Amino acid sequence: MKKIANYINGKLVEPISKNYIDNYNPATGDVYSLIPNSNDEDVNEAIKSARAAFSSWSKLKNSERSNWLEKISNEIHNRIDELALAESIDNGKPLKLAKSVDIPRARDNFKFYATAIQHYASESHHTSEGMINFTLRKPVGVAACISPWNLPLYLFSWKIAPALAAGNTVVAKPSEITPMTAYLLSEICQEIGLPAGVLNIVHGLGSSTGNSIISSDKIDLVSFTGGTSTGAHIASIVAPKFKKMSLELGGKNPNIIFDDCDFDAAIRTSLNSSFANQGQICLCGSRILVQRGIYEKFKNEFVSRTDQMIVGDPMDEKSRLGAIVSKSHYEKILSYIELAKEEGGSILTGGVPVKLDGDLSMGWYIRPTIIEGLDQRCRTNQEEIFGPVVTIQPFDTEEEVIELANSNDYGLAATIWTSNLSKAHRCSEQIKSGIIWVNCWLQRDLRTPFGGMKNSGVGREGGWEALRFFTEPKNVCIKY
Numbered sequence: 387m388k389k390i391a392n393y394i395n396g397k398l399v400e401p402i403s404k405n406y407i408d409n410y411n412p413a414t415g416d417v418y419s420l421i422p423n424s425n426d427e428d429v430n431e432a433i434k435s436a437r438a439a440f441s442s443w444s445k446l447k448n449s450e451r452s453n454w455l456e457k458i459s460n461e462i463h464n465r466i467d468e469l470a471l472a473e474s475i476d477n478g479k480p481l482k483l484a485k486s487v488d489i490p491r492a493r494d495n496f497k498f499y500a501t502a503i504q505h506y507a508s509e510s511h512h513t514s515e516g517m518i519n520f521t522l523r524k525p526v527g528v529a530a531c532i533s534p535w536n537l538p539l540y541l542f543s544w545k546i547a548p549a550l551a552a553g554n555t556v557v558a559k560p561s562e563i564t565p566m567t568a569y570l571l572s573e574i575c576q577e578i579g580l581p582a583g584v585l586n587i588v589h590g591l592g593s594s595t596g597n598s599i600i601s602s603d604k605i606d607l608v609s610f611t612g613g614t615s616t617g618a619h620i621a622s623i624v625a626p627k628f629k630k631m632s633l634e635l636g637g638k639n640p641n642i643i644f645d646d647c648d649f650d651a652a653i654r655t656s657l658n659s660s661f662a663n664q665g666q667i668c669l670c671g672s673r674i675l676v677q678r679g680i681y682e683k684f685k686n687e688f689v690s691r692t693d694q695m696i697v698g699d700p701m702d703e704k705s706r707l708g709a710i711v712s713k714s715h716y717e718k719i720l721s722y723i724e725l726a727k728e729e730g731g732s733i734l735t736g737g738v739p740v741k742l743d744g745d746l747s748m749g750w751y752i753r754p755t756i757i758e759g760l761d762q763r764c765r766t767n768q769e770e771i772f773g774p775v776v777t778i779q780p781f782d783t784e785e786e787v788i789e790l791a792n793s794n795d796y797g798l799a800a801t802i803w804t805s806n807l808s809k810a811h812r813c814s815e816q817i818k819s820g821i822i823w824v825n826c827w828l829q830r831d832l833r834t835p836f837g838g839m840k841n842s843g844v845g846r847e848g849g850w851e852a853l854r855f856f857t858e859p860k861n862v863c864i865k866y
């Protein structure tokens with residue numbers, strides 16, 4: 387059985403304890419590879435090597451670091467088919483999605499920061515009394531980058547690329563549920579000869595390996611994407627040490643459909659924003675709010691189109707939904723469907739597991755599920771389910787829907803469907819979330835600030851925001 391290796395000081399190495407944990411293929415429910423169960427010793431080695439590499443890496447010219455990132459990007463591009471297949475097997479997502487979204491985006495993350503760092507300028511402030519202030523921006527040191535399982539290489543590289551571009555060295559941990567493409571990235575770095583210690587990838591459980599990384603006094607900042615409760619735990623350890631921290635956390639996003647919208651576009655995109663990646667995207671619109679004038683028409687069309695979605699083999703081109711990432715997550719989603727029923731919700735479609743044939747009979751599949759008849763205050767509408775489950779509810783006025791949209795502790799993303807420009811502006815201003823999409827969903831320009839308000843996190847990734855996060859500003863004031 388394939389054993390994944392840690393990538394420390396430029397070498398692919400076994401965990402010091404030689405302990406491994408099982409890695410499952412969600413499509414079949416089988417263990418198909420082994421992941422290092424790294425301990426404090428492995429983590430310390432990784433941090434030591436990152437510290438040793440910092441001095442020379444941070445002193446490289448921006449153009450030289452840019453070249454390294456460009457090489458990584460090109461190699462991801464060359465291996466796109468292999469990486470997409472690995473991502474699909476590891477995560478359960480349709481191969482088509484991994485090939486068209488996940489891996490191209492990981493490639494683009496490196497490409498984007500390879501160029502961004504060459505255009506990054508710091509501020510200067512000239513005062514009329516013969517004084518000029520300018521800001522020096524220096525890399526912070528060793529960055530701890532920790533990422534989740536839903537978009538494995540996509541989110542892993544979204545942190546690593548700006549950290550490295552800005553001149554930091556990195557100790558990174560992918561999710562133990564989907565470690566494979568991070569491992570393949572370490573192979574790529576070795577092949578292109580990335581200097582030893584610049585990037586270190588340590589595999590293992592969050593509660594031990596992850597905790598060991600973020601608790602170390604020898605890391606300088608933490609960039610984390612994952613669940614809100616994990617984020618709160620990390621903040622409790624990192625904040626009292628006054629280290630920089632970026633937390634990208636959960637969401638429970640409203641998808642608002644006004645009756646003056648482009649109906650076909652709203653339906654088509656809502657199918658995606660509800661169920662893409664089995665609904666396991668932090669940006670999915672899991673609370674659908676539809677204006678009463680078109681509620682019945684929208685609901686009927688949405689249910690009927692959802693009924694036609696194929697849940698099946700992730701390798702099959704026809705599958706719109708693949709497998710749920712793990713057994714425990716599959717059980718969690720099903721338990722939320724039961725909760726929704728207890729809370730008085732009616733299941734309009736789905737609500738059941740899917741049993742496939744042959745090799746896939748033990749895989750974890752759930753029909754896309756639409757639930758009606760629930761109040762926004764109930765747990766189903768308040769808590770993040772992170773699966774192919776949405777609720778649908780009518781509203782009457784703009785004021786009412788803004789209140790419904792904001793009646794949640796999360797504030798990551800919102801989608802608004804309307805042909806009235808003024809209404810779109812008013813809603814965008816008043817909805818408390820870090821990202822608003824009007825008449826679209828998941829359109830990404832990598833220059834824009836990305837992140838959430840309230841329980842969805844602290845800080846922003848993307849564009850200059852990430853380069854500011856991964857550098858320490860120092861103001862120099864000169865009187866002349």
Ligand code: NAD
Binds near residue numbers: 593
């Ligand atoms: P998770 O919080 O369980 O794990 C995320 C990562 O943190 C994993 O690598 C895990 O091993 C690690 N980890 C867990 N405990 C740790 C600890 N004590 N110390 C250090 N590291 C630890 O989240 P998940 O289940 O992997 O991912 C799903 C969550 O991620 C959802 O809530 C989703 O909304 C969120 N998410 C947010 C964004 C965003 O950009 N805001 C993007 C994707 C996913």
